[in-house]
Amino acid sequence: MKMTSSFAAPGSDANNDLTTPSTATGGVHQGSTDCIELRRLHRFFGKTKAVNDISFSVARGHVFGYIGPNGAGKTTSMRILATLDLPSYGDAFVDGFSVVNDPELVRRRLGFMPDSFGTYRDVNCKEYLDFFARANGLVGRERNQRLDWVLEFTGTKGMAEKPIRGLSKGMKQRLCLGRALIHDPSVMILDEPAAGLDPRARIELRKMIRELADRGKTVLISSHILTELAEMCDSVGIIEQGSLLATGSVEQIQRQRETHRELSIRLLDRVNECAAEISTQQSVEKMIIDGEFLRFEFEGDASDQADLVAWIIGRGYRVVEVASHKKSLEDVFLQVTEGLVQ
Numbered sequence: 001m002k003m004t005s006s007f008a009a010p011g012s013d014a015n016n017d018l019t020t021p022s023t024a025t026g027g028v029h030q031g032s033t034d035c036i037e038l039r040r041l042h043r044f045f046g047k048t049k050a051v052n053d054i055s056f057s058v059a060r061g062h063v064f065g066y067i068g069p070n071g072a073g074k075t076t077s078m079r080i081l082a083t084l085d086l087p088s089y090g091d092a093f094v095d096g097f098s099v100v101n102d103p104e105l106v107r108r109r110l111g112f113m114p115d116s117f118g119t120y121r122d123v124n125c126k127e128y129l130d131f132f133a134r135a136n137g138l139v140g141r142e143r144n145q146r147l148d149w150v151l152e153f154t155g156t157k158g159m160a161e162k163p164i165r166g167l168s169k170g171m172k173q174r175l176c177l178g179r180a181l182i183h184d185p186s187v188m189i190l191d192e193p194a195a196g197l198d199p200r201a202r203i204e205l206r207k208m209i210r211e212l213a214d215r216g217k218t219v220l221i222s223s224h225i226l227t228e229l230a231e232m233c234d235s236v237g238i239i240e241q242g243s244l245l246a247t248g249s250v251e252q253i254q255r256q257r258e259t260h261r262e263l264s265i266r267l268l269d270r271v272n273e274c275a276a277e278i279s280t281q282q283s284v285e286k287m288i289i290d291g292e293f294l295r296f297e298f299e300g301d302a303s304d305q306a307d308l309v310a311w312i313i314g315r316g317y318r319v320v321e322v323a324s325h326k327k328s329l330e331d332v333f334l335q336v337t338e339g340l341v342q
């Protein structure tokens, strides 16, 4: 994944050639391995900066996790990618085609799974998928083959004749994924597909998404929960209040934050006195005295930590044990975001 820097206002230099990816906005899209690109994307609703200058790209066959708290701007940017909304400034590209200039071509290449499933009372699963197959212009044998494949892949074949209203949440999500897949798009945009699913259904969904990526599809998937996506994503972007705060592989983001750890020091005596002294150190934050333990956040690498412990012992404090806790993925997420809601 790479960060991008060029800027284009929507509607600029419309590309008349509808058969090749748009280069109207100055990008190098033809032959590019990036299937999704957000380029300085902005979307304002009045004073709310739902998406505020976001740029990133996702390579073909990769799964990109879009992670952020409520109101961060995930759905807004996904809706723009799915051509259901337009940016205030900037642009987004699917397979090189601009959502602003070439929405029709984007739609053909993209499958969108929204975060809510519409109600279809008297329609069964097969009829539902068939409707979207027709809407996407599939006819005859091709349509039947595609329907069969989607029912098989999403594990809904046994439910084909069942009315949608009787389906469990997990089955509805499978069907919704099937709907997004029906026209064999190269890019999948999945807005919180795992929300409300039980652990088994989550694992099965993860497997399906990984398999889609292994088949060459590019997937952008959102969630509130970093750990939920960590295993299946090649890279993630953490978003809050419309801004991208961190991007990269989960390991990269974790490594960047590795110097931040929680230390716990057990002392034989003079606990309060020691706490007061340690708190004067710049690298120490959020000191808590817990019986004979001091617990605090420490900014520094292993060598800095060894120096701190030597310094404490050098000042005559009797240290019984020292424990260091690395940040979990959820801690990293909480550390990167500030929990700001707009």
Ligand SMILES: Nc1ncnc2c1ncn2[C@@H]1O[C@H](COP(=O)(O)OP(=O)(O)OP(=O)(O)O)[C@@H](O)[C@H]1O
Pocket (backbone or CB within 6 Å): 045, 048, 049, 050, 068, 069, 070, 071, 072, 073, 074, 075, 076, 077, 224, 342
């Ligand atoms: N049509 C709209 N009109 C006005 N404000 C909107 C509109 N759509 C979104 N917003 C606002 O934009 C901000 C971002 O919303 P968005 O739905 O994109 O966040 P999100 O990250 O998907 O949140 P969640 O995880 O809760 O779904 C929020 O403050 C939201 O209230």
